[in-house]
Amino acid sequence: MSFKPLLPIEAITANMADLHLPLRPQEAIVEADRCLYCFDAPCIAACPTGIDVPGFIKKIAARNEVGAAKTILTANILGASCARVCPTKVLCEGACVLHDRDQKPIEIGRLQRFATDYVSERKISVLKPPATKNGIAIAVIGAGPAGLGCAAELAQLGYSVTVFEKEKLPGGLNTYGIALYKMTPAFSLEEIELVKSLGVQIQCGVNIGKDKSIADMEREFKAIFVAIGLGAGNRLGIPGEDLPQVVDALTFIKRLHSEPLNSVAVGERVVVIGCGNTAVDSVTQSIRLGAKQVSVVYRRGQNEMSAYDFEYAHAKHDGATFLFHCMPLEVVASGGHVSGIKLVKTKVNAAGNLEAVAGSEWIEPCDMIVKAVGQEKQVPFLKKLFPTLAMNKRGGIVTDALTGATSLPHVFTGGDCSNAGREVVNAVGEGKKAAHGIHQFVTKKQPEFPMQHSRMGHKAGASGSGLLHPIRAHELEAALAKRLSAQGKANK
Numbered sequence: 417m418s419f420k421p422l423l424p425i426e427a428i429t430a431n432m433a434d435l436h437l438p439l440r441p442q443e444a445i446v447e448a449d450r451c452l453y454c455f456d457a458p459c460i461a462a463c464p465t466g467i468d469v470p471g472f473i474k475k476i477a478a479r480n481e482v483g484a485a486k487t488i489l490t491a492n493i494l495g496a497s498c499a500r501v502c503p504t505k506v507l508c509e510g511a512c513v514l515h516d517r518d519q520k521p522i523e524i525g526r527l528q529r530f531a532t533d534y535v536s537e538r539k540i541s542v543l544k545p546p547a548t549k550n551g552i553a554i555a556v557i558g559a560g561p562a563g564l565g566c567a568a569e570l571a572q573l574g575y576s577v578t579v580f581e582k583e584k585l586p587g588g589l590n591t592y593g594i595a596l597y598k599m600t601p602a603f604s605l606e607e608i609e610l611v612k613s614l615g616v617q618i619q620c621g622v623n624i625g626k627d628k629s630i631a632d633m634e635r636e637f638k639a640i641f642v643a644i645g646l647g648a649g650n651r652l653g654i655p656g657e658d659l660p661q662v663v664d665a666l667t668f669i670k671r672l673h674s675e676p677l678n679s680v681a682v683g684e685r686v687v688v689i690g691c692g693n694t695a696v697d698s699v700t701q702s703i704r705l706g707a708k709q710v711s712v713v714y715r716r717g718q719n720e721m722s723a724y725d726f727e728y729a730h731a732k733h734d735g736a737t738f739l740f741h742c743m744p745l746e747v748v749a750s751g752g753h754v755s756g757i758k759l760v761k762t763k764v765n766a767a768g769n770l771e772a773v774a775g776s777e778w779i780e781p782c783d784m785i786v787k788a789v790g791q792e793k794q795v796p797f798l799k800k801l802f803p804t805l806a807m808n809k810r811g812g813i814v815t816d817a818l819t820g821a822t823s824l825p826h827v828f829t830g831g832d833c834s835n836a837g838r839e840v841v842n843a844v845g846e847g848k849k850a851a852h853g854i855h856q857f858v859t860k861k862q863p864e865f866p867m868q869h870s871r872m873g874h875k876a877g878a879s880g881s882g883l884l885h886p887i888r889a890h891e892l893e894a895a896l897a898k899r900l901s902a903q904g905k906a907n908k
């Protein structure tokens with residue numbers, strides 16, 4: 417693309433710096449002391465990985481940072497990245513009871529970051545691989561958050577786990593997709609060392625279906641966890657879409673994660689099509705690269721956009737303009753270079769469908785267009801890998817929400833490829849649950865973990881942990897220690 421860097425590298429690097437500063441030790445203790453330590457804490461049920469939030473906060477208040485990190489990482493192996501990337505306002509912090517008192521909710525994400533940073537900065541290992549392995553090999557396809565969540569849990573249950581990843585580096589969208597001001601690729605890669613320290617083997621550069629067949633995997637492994645995420649960005653299907661200055665949001669964001677920042681092409685006037693969280697990330701990062709004007713085009717209104725309110729507010733704060741109720745008709749070019757986009761106003765007709773308002777077209781000047789209109793589902797690819805795998809109407813895999821089981825007994829799944837695209841913490845949580853589903857499939861036994869009955873009952877689905885009963889970390893740790901010691905004695 418024929419763009420010159422708009423800002424020097426130092427300015428771009430400064431622009432991409434951490435959005436939320438870490439808590440200082442004293443601030444963390446003051447914040448932890450505000451927690452009411454609810455017995456049946458709604459934040460636990462709102463966290464898709466079921467972290468014992470009051471448990472770890474109490475440990476921070478008692479200046480037991482290592483214990484706090486252990487509580488977090490036992491429940492969520494990617495607890496350090498989740499502390500940075502979770503939309504906490506709609507998850508744990510959104511459920512905080514302090515809202516009912518018209519008080520600020522506890523800053524759970526920042527406290528989680530405080531505890532996990534404490535151990536990673538001091539290279540303290542809080543998780544250990546099991547003393548013995550059970551000799552059973554399990555394969556994981558995809559080293560994104562779902563694959564890593566499943567692999568870490570299986571390794572702790574004593575399995576020999578191999579993760580196959582087609583990219584050069586592991587981490588999936590955690591390494592290649594998250595906005596740089598939330599988390600860097602280097603941080604994601606460092607966190608993966610924790611997964612490897614549990615004995616998980618990660619083989620990068622292996623594209624399953626091309627470099628290795630499913631038949632080979634079925635011979636080598638007792639079960640397979642499929643965590644391949646979603647596919648490429650959707651197309652707009654309008655004339656001019658293939659011009660070099662029209663880019664897919666994922667490609668644009670991936671370049672930010674793998675090339676020097678001042679070599680990533682960006683226009684001075686950028687139009688982003690779509691209004692989800694990926695669109696917002698494209699907006700805020702284009703502005704940080706130096707774009708002078710960024711507009712978002714969305715065919716419906718603010719109430720229908722899928723971007724979270726706080727992400728929308730972030731983009732507005734950065735200076736983006738939102739053009740609601742309009743859609744693109746054609747990319748306009750001059751001399752082979754994008755010079756604008758033809759838009760038309762939209763309205764909802766009597767049948768409830770969206771239609772273009774005749775005669776309302778106009779050309780919005782721009783020199784770059786970013787397409788952020790969702791990612792393709794992996795249906796054809798999954799059908800090629802597993803011809804008899806049952807798929808749902810939304811293009812996801814038919815999955816048991818509690819165990820990750822699919823229509824094939826030895827195949828389990830989780831993350832974006834089965835939930836059609838959610839958050840990092842959902843992917844980790846689904847990976848973790850599937851690890852217990854696999855354990856149940858292999859041993860034909862129910863999971864042995866202690867369960868604490870909850871007065872609130874269980875909450876399945878996207879915003880809940882999906883665990884039948886929230887698990888308190890100290891009980892989990894005690895049960896693990898008991899089992900590991902029993903395993904040790906049996907092997908003597």
Ligand SMILES: Cc1cc2nc3c(=O)[nH]c(=O)nc-3n(C[C@H](O)[C@H](O)[C@H](O)COP(=O)(O)OP(=O)(O)OC[C@H]3O[C@@H](n4cnc5c(N)ncnc54)[C@H](O)[C@@H]3O)c2cc1C
Pocket residue numbers: 501502503557558559560561562563580581582583586587588589590593594595598622623624625643644645646666669693694697830831832833837838839840841843
């Ligand atoms: C631009 C963007 C920004 C986001 N920002 C946030 C955020 O701020 N906070 C948040 O919580 N969530 C965010 N998300 C969502 C989050 O990143 C995903 O929900 C999460 O990464 C899903 O994890 P996954 O493991 O299911 O899939 P992925 O992260 O997509 O990982 C799938 C992995 O499988 C590999 N793979 C695919 N096919 C094969 C094959 N045939 N063989 C071997 N390997 C294969 C891929 O290379 C990839 O590494 C964002 C998503 C996008 C697109």
Ligand code: SF4
Pocket residue numbers: 462463464465466467469492495498499502504507508509524525528841
């Ligand atoms: S993992 Fe995310 S949702 Fe769960 S407690 Fe931590 S910040 Fe909240």
